[in-house]
């Protein structure tokens with residue numbers, strides 16, 4: 213079960229990234245929309261409504277979840293860049309994935325991710341070492357993270373869910 217849920221292993225928790233790792237996270241975030249579109253291209257509605265594992269989200273839910281999650285991630289990044297160690301707002305991703313817009317075609321979320329990730333990667337590419345080290349706090353976990361960690365987390369998160377989709381679509 214763990215291998216099915218976490219095909220790439222657990223979420224990395226780096227304290228600080230090297231300049232090379234920052235560049236790689238920026239590249240991965242910029243590339244996610246193209247990789248996601250390739251993973252779902254030409255698939256039937258039946259395939260899009262197939263769970264990636266027993267009891268797991270469907271391909272359609274995973275795509276819409278990526279849009280929901282990454283919208284929140286960019287808000288968190290901007291809060292961290294503009295406020296002193298802000299507390300971010302947790303949300304119930306499972307309940308978000310049950311709201312009626314989860315049944316929409318993929319294109320609205322794919323288009324949203326195209327624009328969001330273009331801006332996200334462009335912003336990351338401008339960050340100074342001091343900005344990469346800026347902090348934010350997740351109140352539910354009572355833990356403080358850095359912009360480095362946020363970038364590594366979401367570079368991983370995109371790959372993690374594309375791997376789920378690839379289990380269904382090949």
Ligand code: NI
Nearest residue numbers: 277281369373
């Ligand atoms: Ni996720």
